[in-house]
Amino acid sequence: MKKSSSSSIQDLYDLCVQTFTPFATSPPPPRAIDKLSAILASIGPSDVGLNDATKEEEDDRGLGPFHITSFNRVNRWSQPITYIDIHEGENFSLCIFCFPTSSVIPLHDHPGMTVMSKVLYGSLHVKAYDWVEPARVRRIEGSRNSTVRLAKLAADKVLGAPSDMSILYPKSGGNLHCFTALTPCAVLDILAPPYDEFGGRRCSYYHDYPYSSLCMDESVVESSQEDYAWLLDISTPDDLYMRSGRYSGPVIAK
Template sequence: MGIETTRADRKANKESRELPKATDTNSKSKHGRSRRRRKKMSPVQKLFETCKEVFANGRPGFVPPPEDIERLRAVLDKMKPADLGLSPEMLYFRTQVGRGTPAIRYLHLYENEKFSMGIFCLPPSGVLPLHNHPGMTVFSKVLFGTMHIKSYDWVVDAPTTTSIDVNPSEITAAAVRLAKVKVDSDFTAPCNASILYPADGGNMHCFTAVTACAVLDVLGPPYSDPDGRHCTYYLEFPFTSFSVDGVSVPEEEREVHAWLQERGKPDLSVVGAEYRGPPIVDK
């Protein structure tokens, strides 16, 4: 509509030189202010608005159309630490002396029933253990630093077997299930966002901070215990640890297969911290 109005103004100016100049100047001024307002939208606000559109029909198991996946990914790929008020010098990212498992800070940006946005701040050697994302599409963007990501997908139709938990303090029978490695690599910023899906793309994954790093996560839909979308953690065992009738893997592929077993919550300290970056306005 703005384009049509501009064209009409040009036509009127051409046909009649008696139009007051102030009218034309005011029109241009309004369009100029409108363009400036659009340009002033912060990157994090743009991310929020894009998430609202991409996950408008979000529900468990929902995967946005390919064009929406790429649109959201393109926004994430451009995100920089400064866009979120972050820098490697912040206390969150310092080496923690005297701790076996470094504490991880989580900065909550936004959450509703459709999607959530947040940032994990990991000091060197910080670990988010192997866990799943039931019924979710997840975008992860390393903002700075180097992160090792290892992820698995379930091997469809592979039978399960029963094993004895290797932890002596928890001698219980638990099923193990065959999974295949999807990703096992270091990601160093700047790099593109990674995406996992409800049934593939590495739905179970583990983050290990090679250096201090920050990871921006978008989950659609978010975790929800009342709706059965709770976080499950896993132990992983080499394929050769168990022999299961009906399961065979070529020798050259055994290194990329593993048995996963559900476990209780590990020794993990994730501490909420205040997000101090540019505000997100939910209009």
């Protein structure tokens, strides 16, 4: 790691400490989000120890120091997504996801969380939904235990470096989203508060069904049916393959 008395990632960490406290409002006020966004926008790959946009794919061929952790049973030659933990605390976490081309983080949620994401290099497609409130739920015909819930499309676009960021809130902005890497890419995330399996903020995965495939009642939706989908809560997908990576950016003083 590079030792530095001042760095962009240190500034980001310090502002997160000030912003995300046990007594802070959730989500943070717009002014706090603007300050975090300004620092996040200034951070590039070299600020967090990622100097080569092709590094992650080279490591997949056995040239790098990453420790492989398979979350599910998949083909041993599949290219994993690399998760780099910068900080993990009770109030927020800072982390990086490094994607090989065509890799996917399936549709998942962020219950009660504010998440800010900055594309460090490369580009990826994001598809995101928010739950329709009040909740609209229906049972899948022919199934005793499976129910789906209605969600509205919040984003269906490509994000790319060096300028693109996304912000999602507990109930808006695309709290449920899916990432697909169009090129090798990396994303820096702020999650506040972080996932907590024991505290009820666990990550759930979903499969989305077109609105018209399960319900033809046009009175249910306010606009085009293409803007809505039924989401089914599913188990962690078998093809989700991640490994832990080592953070090599500036040391953060805590």
